[in-house]
Amino acid sequence: MTAQTSRPRRLTDRGAATRARIIEAAADLIYLRGVGGTSMDDVMHNSATSKSQLYHYFADKDALVAEVIALQTSRVLAAQEPYLRKLDTVAGLRRWAAALIETNRATGGIGGCPIGSLASELAEQSDYARTLVTASFHTWESHLVRGLERMRDHGELAPDADPRDLTTAIMSALQGGLLLAQTTRSTRPLELALDMAIGHVTQHQGHPVSRGALQCSMTNE
Amino acid sequence: MTAQTSRPRRLTDRGAATRARIIEAAADLIYLRGVGGTSMDDVMHNSATSKSQLYHYFADKDALVAEVIALQTSRVLAAQEPYLRKLDTVAGLRRWAAALIETNRATGGIGGCPIGSLASELAEQSDYARTLVTASFHTWESHLVRGLERMRDHGELAPDADPRDLTTAIMSALQGGLLLAQTTRSTRPLELALDMAIGHVTQHQGHPVSRGALQCSMTNE
């Protein structure tokens, strides 16, 4: 899978619109039915285009999927942008989590995480796609990392707390919570997972009251 | 998808062996390439059988997949059995987590969770398969629940701690950790996720000494 989009050097407004329409239709279908469950003919019908247009703008299905990954990433980021910007307090973190839960409730858990689902389906299928998804996660996580760094900078997080590790843990909880929510058709797992994740962050709070004083010796068992 | 296995009323030893061989081959292939990426012809070649045998023992591909879900569930439980049995202390929980991480390291994260991957791929594709996977998760989780209940019974967990909710949180962390481990080809996310989950459990410890006062969060940081 080389997946080089063989897009023409220049494209007119009309061409650009068609191209975008194809990617959007593909993203919607793939979100609902997965990559394997979505054929190029499906995309064709759903975007009101023809075969030749699909292969005019994309070298092959893999190239289209690559663009879908990019689109879903920006969609996820756009949806969360207002919350990601204000992630520099625990309260902000809670609002972000609440928004995720609300979104999940609204969709009934259907589809799971647009990126997580792609990750699971493509990880073992194409190394190229796997790296794209990894990069996508990384971009998403970087917003969390920055928020936690700001928390640490103004003392809401202990100086020795590692924003990256905390972020990885939060993202794990989020992805696992979304998967179980999707499987059980209930938002409960997501709520419990995010609650745990936020609790995990508060355990690394820098307040003298909560941290340090509590470092008890009894390393149980 | 009704997926009723139209197995003959009686089957000979030879027949039972063939049937089992088919399921095992299918499970191995599906673990590596997913349901969509595995054809009946693949299963046929990998199990040294013929087309007619596949459809002699299974009504259709869906019926075979249903058996694969069952097999993977029992495989997962069998592999963890020694740890699941001794889950009635935090130390036991840690050993269980360490075993999971070790397994993940050994495989390089490839394949992710045999059940989680099926969940992600099948959740939106077939309601029947989704309920099977849900049941599978439930069986798995019941072992954790029982362990946490025993912990609570002999006072290592606060009386008001909810073993079910804790289990859901742990399973979310596990699934998310495995997904990120698979995507990034690193065991790190799994380690951090399970560490968080165990920390979450210890926060609900019942010892007057430890409750609120102790939060020894495993090793690192």
Add this chain to the structure above:
DNA sequence: CGCTTGTTGGACTGTCAAGTCCAGTTCGCG
């Protein structure tokens, strides 16, 4: 206007996958 390049429609090909069918073989049992 006329050339070039971008854009579009849709028929067509080759491949592969699910599922069917039937003829032949082995097994269990009286």
Add this chain to the structure above:
DNA sequence: CGCGAACTGGACTTGACAGTCCAACAAGCG
């Protein structure tokens, strides 16, 4: 042994899907 049921081999049908091809149409530009 011999009969019926379980089992096996593999050719075959049908449909779907990725990808190709070419002829026609639009648009920018000198």
